[in-house]
Amino acid sequence: MRRDDTKVIHIGNVAIGGGNPIAIQSMTNTRTEDVQATVKQILALEKVGCEIIRCAVPTMEAAEALREIKKQIHIPLVADIHFDYRLAIAAIENGADKIRINPGNIGDISRVKTVVDKAKEYNIPIRVGVNSGSLEKNLVEKYGGVTAEGIVESALDKVRMIEELGYDNLVVSIKSSDVLMCVKAHELIAEQCQYPLHVGITEAGTVLSGNIKSSVGLGIILHEGIGDTIRVSLTGDPLEEIKSAKLILRTLGLRKGGIEVVSCPTCGRTKIDLIGLANQVEEMVQDIPLDIKVAVMGCVVNGPGEAKEADIGIAGGIGEGLLIKKGEIVKKVKEDKLLETLREELLNWGK
Ligand code: SF4
Numbered sequence: 001m002r003r004d005d006t007k008v009i010h011i012g013n014v015a016i017g018g019g020n021p022i023a024i025q026s027m028t029n030t031r032t033e034d035v036q037a038t039v040k041q042i043l044a045l046e047k048v049g050c051e052i053i054r055c056a057v058p059t060m061e062a063a064e065a066l067r068e069i070k071k072q073i074h075i076p077l078v079a080d081i082h083f084d085y086r087l088a089i090a091a092i093e094n095g096a097d098k099i100r101i102n103p104g105n106i107g108d109i110s111r112v113k114t115v116v117d118k119a120k121e122y123n124i125p126i127r128v129g130v131n132s133g134s135l136e137k138n139l140v141e142k143y144g145g146v147t148a149e150g151i152v153e154s155a156l157d158k159v160r161m162i163e164e165l166g167y168d169n170l171v172v173s174i175k176s177s178d179v180l181m182c183v184k185a186h187e188l189i190a191e192q193c194q195y196p197l198h199v200g201i202t203e204a205g206t207v208l209s210g211n212i213k214s215s216v217g218l219g220i221i222l223h224e225g226i227g228d229t230i231r232v233s234l235t236g237d238p239l240e241e242i243k244s245a246k247l248i249l250r251t252l253g254l255r256k257g258g259i260e261v262v263s264c265p266t267c268g269r270t271k272i273d274l275i276g277l278a279n280q281v282e283e284m285v286q287d288i289p290l291d292i293k294v295a296v297m298g299c300v301v302n303g304p305g306e307a308k309e310a311d312i313g314i315a316g317g318i319g320e321g322l323l324i325k326k327g328e329i330v331k332k333v334k335e336d337k338l339l340e341t342l343r344e345e346l347l348n349w350g351k
Pocket of ligand 1: 264265267269270297299300301
């Protein structure tokens with residue numbers, strides 16, 4: 001189903017599906033057993049806009065740590081479980097707001113039932129996750145390899161298994177590192193599934209390739225009206241995942257808010273370190289809750305004109321720059337003061 005029509009599912013205090021805003025997720029890369037380090041990372045992720053956080057639960061100690069972690073954070077906490085159903089039970093008992101399992105690797109049906117019954121008791125959703133890498137042999141044979149059709153059949157089999165156990169508080173995720181296969185799989189499953197879809201390109205790669213693959217894949221899927229919650233998977237700092245996810249949603253017009261930074265590509269007229277400055281500006285605006293456009297332009301020849309569409313901007317000169325508002329030059333600023341002048345202006349915006 002398209003996102004406006006999917007079932008509404010509550011993960012802690014965040015509702016997804018049924019046209020709710022697309023929620024941004026990430027996953028911690030600290031040891032979950034290390035409560036202090038994990039909480040520190042989650043709080044940093046919250047600050048840049050993470051709305052749901054998932055932690056790996058590979059041990060009983062990690063499952064127990066969830067209780068303490070949850071007390072110190074403000075966003076829903078999802079437990080990521082593989083293989084051991086007892087970890088799923090412990091994660092739920094220790095306060096997980098959702099669990100992510102692949103019923104295919106949890107064990108026989110009685111074990112899956114034990115997990116489902118526990119989720120039912122605590123009324124928390126189960127995310128049924130299927131990855132192309134772990135597609136069952138019979139489906140690989142049936143479809144002549146790993147295919148979108150196979151991934152979808154595998155996911156829907158698991159969904160039906162849990163429905164038959166009497167539970168429909170579900171979120172579904174199907175992932176592939178092959179972007180076009182992932183797109184096709186989402187198009188297919190959206191036609192057959194009422195549950196919200198968690199969308200991501202798995203094993204997308206390092207910051208550069210991960211961002212590109214995720215932007216292309218998520219861009220197409222989300223633009224087709226599919227997907228209720230997303231994660232941009234990067235081999236890198238999880239904070240980068242949130243920044244990328246926000247940018248993807250904003251670029252698609254699926255989210256308002258936050259400062260949009262536009263910057264020129266630089267050319268032979270650029271006389272300041274614009275690349276460095278643009279990166280610093282992008283970083284600097286992360287914690288400022290404004291919904292405006294900021295331009296960072298390389299020169300005073302075309303900069304002010306090109307920055308006309310921005311609410312505020314800076315344009316580089318020789319050792320100095322211009323502060324510009326709506327295309328009008330407001331004042332000249334020394335190059336080494338440009339960043340702090342801009343921040344000052346943003347912090348006092350509208351005052
Ligand atoms: S704004 Fe100036 S420096 Fe930047 S690309 Fe345009 S002409 Fe070149």
